Amino acid sequence: MTIEEVARHFTELTLDRPDRFEEMAGAVYAFQRAHNRVYGLYCTNQHIPYLPVEAFKRAALTCFPSEEAEWVFESSGTGRSVSSKHYVRRLAVYEKAVGVHFEAVFGTGPFTLAAHLPHYAERGQASSLLYMVDYLIRQYGDDHSGFFLDDPTFLERAVAHSRTEATPLLLFGAAFGLLDLIDHADVPLPATARVMETGGMKTYRRAISRGELHRRLAEGFGVPETQVWSEYGMCELMSQCYTRGGPVFFPPPWMRFRIVDPEHPDREMPEGRPGVLAVFDLANLYSVSALLTEDRAVRRGEGFEVLGRFSQAELRGCNFLVESKHLDV
DSSP, X not given: OOHHHHHHHGGGOOTTOHHHHHHXXXXXXXXXXXXXXXXHHHHHHOXXXXXXXXXXXXXXXXXXXXXXXXXXXXXXXXXXXXXXXXXXXXXXXXXXXXXXXXXXXXXXXXXXXXXXXXXXXXXXXGSHHHHHHXXXXXXXXXXXXXXXXXXXXXXXXXXXXXXXXXXXXXXXXXHHHHHHHXXXXXXXXXXXXXXXXXXXXXXXXXXXXXXXHHHHHHHHHTSOGGGEEEXXXXXXXXXXXXXXSSSOBBOOTTEEEEEEOSSOTTSBOXXXXXXXXXXXXXGGTTSOSEEEEEEEEEXXXXXEEEEEEOOTTTTHHHHHHHHOTTOOO
Protein backbone atom coordinates (compact mmCIF):
# COMPACT_ATOMS: atom_id res chain seq x y z
CA MET A 1 0.00 0.00 0.00
CA THR A 2 1.31 3.45 -0.91
CA ILE A 3 1.22 6.50 1.34
CA GLU A 4 -1.18 8.16 -1.13
CA GLU A 5 -3.60 5.24 -0.72
CA VAL A 6 -3.41 5.58 3.06
CA ALA A 7 -4.15 9.31 2.77
CA ARG A 8 -7.24 8.57 0.67
CA HIS A 9 -8.64 5.70 2.71
CA PHE A 10 -7.56 5.87 6.38
CA THR A 11 -10.87 7.44 7.48
CA GLU A 12 -12.74 4.44 6.03
CA LEU A 13 -11.30 2.14 8.71
CA THR A 14 -13.65 0.34 11.10
CA LEU A 15 -12.85 -1.30 14.42
CA ASP A 16 -13.84 -4.75 13.12
CA ARG A 17 -10.94 -4.80 10.61
CA PRO A 18 -7.71 -4.66 12.69
CA ASP A 19 -5.86 -6.30 9.79
CA ARG A 20 -6.66 -3.31 7.60
CA PHE A 21 -5.29 -0.93 10.25
CA GLU A 22 -2.10 -2.99 10.55
CA GLU A 23 -1.61 -2.87 6.77
CA MET A 24 -1.90 0.92 6.74
CA ALA A 25 0.23 1.33 9.87
CA GLY A 26 2.98 -0.79 8.33
CA ALA A 27 3.01 1.34 5.19
CA VAL A 28 3.10 4.59 7.23
CA TYR A 29 5.87 3.32 9.52
CA ALA A 30 8.05 2.27 6.57
CA PHE A 31 7.41 5.58 4.78
CA GLN A 32 8.29 7.66 7.84
CA ARG A 33 11.45 5.70 8.58
CA ALA A 34 12.60 6.22 5.01
CA HIS A 35 11.63 9.89 4.57
CA ASN A 36 11.74 11.48 8.03
CA ARG A 37 15.46 11.87 8.80
CA VAL A 38 15.06 12.39 12.53
CA TYR A 39 12.57 9.57 12.99
CA GLY A 40 14.68 7.25 10.85
CA LEU A 41 17.68 7.85 13.09
CA TYR A 42 15.54 7.34 16.16
CA CYS A 43 14.16 4.00 14.95
CA THR A 44 17.64 2.81 14.00
CA ASN A 45 18.94 3.41 17.52
CA GLN A 46 15.92 2.59 19.69
CA HIS A 47 13.91 -0.58 20.09
CA ILE A 48 10.48 1.04 20.31
CA PRO A 49 8.70 3.00 17.55
CA TYR A 50 7.17 5.64 19.84
CA LEU A 51 8.91 9.01 19.64
CA PRO A 52 8.52 11.29 22.70
CA VAL A 53 6.47 14.39 21.81
CA GLU A 54 9.31 16.45 23.30
CA ALA A 55 11.06 15.95 19.94
CA PHE A 56 8.59 18.33 18.25
CA LYS A 57 10.29 21.13 20.21
CA ARG A 58 13.69 20.24 18.81
CA ALA A 59 13.32 19.54 15.11
CA ALA A 60 11.08 19.80 12.08
CA LEU A 61 9.70 16.26 12.06
CA THR A 62 8.68 16.00 8.44
CA CYS A 63 8.73 13.55 5.55
CA PHE A 64 9.01 16.50 3.16
CA PRO A 65 10.93 19.82 2.99
CA SER A 66 9.51 21.84 5.88
CA GLU A 67 9.20 24.97 3.73
CA GLU A 68 6.53 23.13 1.69
CA ALA A 69 4.19 22.82 4.69
CA GLU A 70 0.71 24.21 4.08
CA TRP A 71 0.39 25.10 7.76
CA VAL A 72 2.37 25.00 11.00
CA PHE A 73 0.64 24.29 14.28
CA GLU A 74 2.36 25.45 17.47
CA SER A 75 1.79 24.44 21.07
CA SER A 76 0.99 27.14 23.59
CA GLY A 77 4.25 26.94 25.55
CA THR A 78 4.36 28.54 28.99
CA GLY A 79 6.89 30.94 30.40
CA ARG A 80 10.24 30.39 28.75
CA SER A 81 9.42 26.90 27.49
CA VAL A 82 9.94 26.16 23.81
CA SER A 83 6.83 25.59 21.71
CA SER A 84 6.32 22.41 19.71
CA LYS A 85 5.86 22.88 15.97
CA HIS A 86 3.94 20.47 13.77
CA TYR A 87 4.49 21.05 10.06
CA VAL A 88 1.31 20.07 8.20
CA ARG A 89 1.92 18.81 4.68
CA ARG A 90 -1.72 18.75 3.61
CA LEU A 91 -4.47 20.52 5.51
CA ALA A 92 -7.02 18.40 3.63
CA VAL A 93 -5.79 15.31 5.51
CA TYR A 94 -6.15 17.07 8.86
CA GLU A 95 -9.61 18.42 8.01
CA LYS A 96 -10.77 15.00 6.85
CA ALA A 97 -9.68 13.41 10.13
CA VAL A 98 -11.39 16.16 12.13
CA GLY A 99 -14.63 16.07 10.18
CA VAL A 100 -15.12 12.31 9.78
CA HIS A 101 -14.64 11.64 13.49
CA PHE A 102 -16.80 14.60 14.54
CA GLU A 103 -19.64 13.34 12.34
CA ALA A 104 -19.30 9.81 13.73
CA VAL A 105 -19.61 11.09 17.30
CA PHE A 106 -22.00 14.05 17.00
CA GLY A 107 -23.75 13.77 13.64
CA THR A 108 -23.85 16.15 10.70
CA GLY A 109 -25.85 18.97 12.30
CA PRO A 110 -26.36 21.76 11.66
CA PHE A 111 -25.42 22.77 15.21
CA THR A 112 -25.47 26.06 17.02
CA LEU A 113 -21.79 25.88 17.90
CA ALA A 114 -20.46 28.47 20.36
CA ALA A 115 -16.72 28.50 21.14
CA HIS A 116 -15.11 30.15 24.16
CA LEU A 117 -11.32 29.87 23.78
CA PRO A 118 -9.80 33.11 25.13
CA HIS A 119 -6.23 31.90 25.72
CA TYR A 120 -5.97 30.14 22.37
CA ALA A 121 -7.27 33.19 20.50
CA GLU A 122 -4.00 34.97 21.31
CA ARG A 123 -2.16 32.62 18.95
CA GLY A 124 -4.71 32.60 16.17
CA GLN A 125 -4.83 29.58 13.91
CA ALA A 126 -1.30 28.53 14.81
CA SER A 127 -3.32 26.78 17.54
CA SER A 128 -4.53 23.43 16.22
CA LEU A 129 -7.52 23.63 18.59
CA LEU A 130 -8.57 27.02 17.26
CA TYR A 131 -8.16 25.84 13.67
CA MET A 132 -10.18 22.70 14.41
CA VAL A 133 -13.08 24.54 16.05
CA ASP A 134 -13.13 27.15 13.28
CA TYR A 135 -13.33 24.33 10.74
CA LEU A 136 -16.20 22.68 12.67
CA ILE A 137 -18.08 25.98 12.81
CA ARG A 138 -17.67 26.47 9.05
CA GLN A 139 -18.68 22.91 8.20
CA TYR A 140 -21.35 22.09 10.78
CA GLY A 141 -22.42 25.35 12.43
CA ASP A 142 -25.50 27.41 11.59
CA ASP A 143 -25.48 31.17 11.17
CA HIS A 144 -25.71 31.72 14.94
CA SER A 145 -22.43 29.87 15.50
CA GLY A 146 -19.06 31.46 16.18
CA PHE A 147 -16.39 32.42 18.70
CA PHE A 148 -17.00 34.66 21.67
CA LEU A 149 -14.68 35.98 24.37
CA ASP A 150 -16.10 38.56 26.75
CA ASP A 151 -19.47 39.07 25.09
CA PRO A 152 -22.08 37.23 27.17
CA THR A 153 -24.82 38.38 24.80
CA PHE A 154 -23.38 36.14 22.07
CA LEU A 155 -24.03 33.04 24.15
CA GLU A 156 -27.44 34.36 25.20
CA ARG A 157 -28.41 34.82 21.56
CA ALA A 158 -27.08 31.38 20.65
CA VAL A 159 -29.08 29.79 23.49
CA ALA A 160 -32.24 31.64 22.48
CA HIS A 161 -31.79 30.58 18.84
CA SER A 162 -31.21 26.96 19.85
CA ARG A 163 -34.38 26.92 21.93
CA THR A 164 -36.48 28.63 19.25
CA GLU A 165 -35.25 26.61 16.28
CA ALA A 166 -34.58 23.36 18.17
CA THR A 167 -31.03 23.18 16.81
CA PRO A 168 -28.57 21.26 19.03
CA LEU A 169 -26.30 23.62 20.99
CA LEU A 170 -22.67 22.60 21.35
CA LEU A 171 -20.53 24.77 23.63
CA PHE A 172 -16.78 24.30 23.09
CA GLY A 173 -14.38 25.80 25.60
CA ALA A 174 -11.15 25.54 27.54
CA ALA A 175 -11.85 24.34 31.07
CA PHE A 176 -10.61 27.48 32.82
CA GLY A 177 -12.58 29.75 30.49
CA LEU A 178 -15.83 27.83 31.01
CA LEU A 179 -15.34 27.98 34.77
CA ASP A 180 -14.80 31.72 34.55
CA LEU A 181 -18.11 32.05 32.71
CA ILE A 182 -20.16 30.31 35.39
CA ASP A 183 -18.21 31.91 38.25
CA HIS A 184 -19.80 35.23 37.29
CA ALA A 185 -23.30 33.80 36.99
CA ASP A 186 -25.03 30.55 36.09
CA VAL A 187 -25.60 30.24 32.33
CA PRO A 188 -28.60 27.93 31.78
CA LEU A 189 -28.33 26.10 28.47
CA PRO A 190 -31.06 24.14 26.66
CA ALA A 191 -31.72 20.74 28.17
CA THR A 192 -30.26 18.99 25.13
CA ALA A 193 -27.07 21.08 24.96
CA ARG A 194 -23.65 19.49 25.25
CA VAL A 195 -20.62 21.16 26.80
CA MET A 196 -17.27 20.14 25.30
CA GLU A 197 -14.29 21.05 27.50
CA THR A 198 -10.79 20.86 26.10
CA GLY A 199 -8.66 20.55 29.24
CA GLY A 200 -6.46 23.17 30.82
CA MET A 201 -7.52 22.40 34.39
CA LYS A 202 -4.19 23.40 35.96
CA THR A 203 -4.34 26.94 34.61
CA TYR A 204 -7.46 27.66 36.64
CA ARG A 205 -5.77 29.08 39.77
CA ARG A 206 -5.32 25.55 41.13
CA ALA A 207 -5.43 22.03 39.83
CA ILE A 208 -8.90 20.55 39.55
CA SER A 209 -9.90 16.97 38.78
CA ARG A 210 -11.89 16.26 35.64
CA GLY A 211 -14.69 14.81 37.78
CA GLU A 212 -14.97 18.00 39.87
CA LEU A 213 -14.71 20.11 36.72
CA HIS A 214 -17.60 18.30 35.07
CA ARG A 215 -19.73 18.50 38.21
CA ARG A 216 -19.27 22.27 38.39
CA LEU A 217 -19.85 22.78 34.68
CA ALA A 218 -23.04 20.69 34.75
CA GLU A 219 -24.34 22.67 37.70
CA GLY A 220 -23.41 26.07 36.25
CA PHE A 221 -24.82 25.37 32.78
CA GLY A 222 -27.89 23.49 34.01
CA VAL A 223 -27.27 20.24 32.14
CA PRO A 224 -26.75 16.65 33.34
CA GLU A 225 -23.14 15.60 33.93
CA THR A 226 -23.61 13.03 31.15
CA GLN A 227 -23.82 15.99 28.73
CA VAL A 228 -20.46 17.44 29.74
CA TRP A 229 -17.91 15.82 27.44
CA SER A 230 -14.16 16.21 26.91
CA GLU A 231 -11.92 16.44 23.85
CA TYR A 232 -8.36 15.12 23.83
CA GLY A 233 -5.97 16.53 21.27
CA MET A 234 -2.63 18.26 20.95
CA CYS A 235 -0.48 20.19 18.53
CA GLU A 236 1.48 17.00 17.75
CA LEU A 237 -1.61 14.93 16.82
CA MET A 238 -3.82 15.34 13.78
CA SER A 239 -6.70 13.34 15.32
CA GLN A 240 -8.85 13.89 18.40
CA CYS A 241 -10.45 11.63 20.99
CA TYR A 242 -13.76 12.33 22.74
CA THR A 243 -15.40 11.17 25.94
CA ARG A 244 -19.10 10.42 25.73
CA GLY A 245 -20.56 11.50 29.03
CA GLY A 246 -17.95 9.85 31.26
CA PRO A 247 -14.20 9.90 31.96
CA VAL A 248 -13.12 7.57 29.14
CA PHE A 249 -11.71 8.89 25.85
CA PHE A 250 -12.37 6.91 22.69
CA PRO A 251 -10.04 7.30 19.68
CA PRO A 252 -11.16 7.17 16.05
CA PRO A 253 -10.68 3.85 14.20
CA TRP A 254 -7.46 5.13 12.56
CA MET A 255 -5.75 5.64 15.93
CA ARG A 256 -4.45 2.97 18.30
CA PHE A 257 -3.13 3.48 21.81
CA ARG A 258 -1.11 1.67 24.46
CA ILE A 259 -0.39 2.45 28.11
CA VAL A 260 3.31 1.86 28.76
CA ASP A 261 5.69 1.86 31.72
CA PRO A 262 7.33 5.31 32.13
CA GLU A 263 10.59 3.65 33.21
CA HIS A 264 10.54 1.09 30.39
CA PRO A 265 8.37 2.35 27.52
CA ASP A 266 8.73 -0.93 25.66
CA ARG A 267 6.56 -2.61 28.33
CA GLU A 268 2.78 -2.32 28.12
CA MET A 269 0.88 -1.90 31.38
CA PRO A 270 -2.04 -4.26 32.12
CA GLU A 271 -5.55 -2.83 31.99
CA GLY A 272 -6.33 -0.77 35.07
CA ARG A 273 -2.67 0.04 35.80
CA PRO A 274 -1.58 3.63 35.08
CA GLY A 275 1.31 4.48 32.80
CA VAL A 276 2.25 6.76 29.89
CA LEU A 277 -0.15 7.12 26.97
CA ALA A 278 1.40 6.10 23.63
CA VAL A 279 -0.52 6.49 20.37
CA PHE A 280 -0.27 5.61 16.70
CA ASP A 281 -2.23 8.12 14.61
CA LEU A 282 -2.47 7.38 10.90
CA ALA A 283 -3.52 11.00 10.24
CA ASN A 284 0.07 12.00 11.15
CA LEU A 285 1.23 10.25 8.02
CA TYR A 286 3.57 13.07 6.85
CA SER A 287 5.23 13.65 10.25
CA VAL A 288 5.44 10.93 12.95
CA SER A 289 2.53 8.63 13.72
CA ALA A 290 3.94 6.72 16.72
CA LEU A 291 4.16 9.12 19.66
CA LEU A 292 4.85 8.87 23.36
CA THR A 293 2.82 11.56 25.12
CA GLU A 294 3.51 13.08 28.55
CA ASP A 295 0.09 12.08 29.90
CA ARG A 296 -0.55 9.64 32.73
CA ALA A 297 -3.38 7.38 31.63
CA VAL A 298 -5.04 4.03 32.24
CA ARG A 299 -6.75 1.69 29.80
CA ARG A 300 -10.51 1.27 30.24
CA GLY A 301 -11.60 -1.34 27.70
CA GLU A 302 -11.50 0.21 24.21
CA GLY A 303 -10.67 3.67 25.61
CA PHE A 304 -8.41 5.40 28.09
CA GLU A 305 -8.77 7.71 31.04
CA VAL A 306 -6.31 10.60 31.44
CA LEU A 307 -5.14 10.99 35.03
CA GLY A 308 -2.91 14.06 34.60
CA ARG A 309 0.50 15.01 33.28
CA PHE A 310 3.82 13.42 34.19
CA SER A 311 6.58 15.70 35.38
CA GLN A 312 9.87 15.61 33.49
CA ALA A 313 11.45 13.89 36.50
CA GLU A 314 8.84 11.12 36.36
CA LEU A 315 9.53 10.52 32.67
CA ARG A 316 13.12 9.43 33.18
CA GLY A 317 12.87 6.40 30.90
CA CYS A 318 10.99 8.32 28.23
CA ASN A 319 13.29 11.32 28.40
CA PHE A 320 16.29 9.09 27.84
CA LEU A 321 14.91 8.15 24.43
CA VAL A 322 14.93 11.72 23.13
CA GLU A 323 18.11 12.70 24.99
CA SER A 324 20.02 9.81 23.47
CA LYS A 325 23.28 10.92 21.88
CA HIS A 326 22.34 8.78 18.88
CA LEU A 327 19.32 10.97 18.11
CA ASP A 328 20.59 14.01 16.27
CA VAL A 329 17.69 16.47 16.58
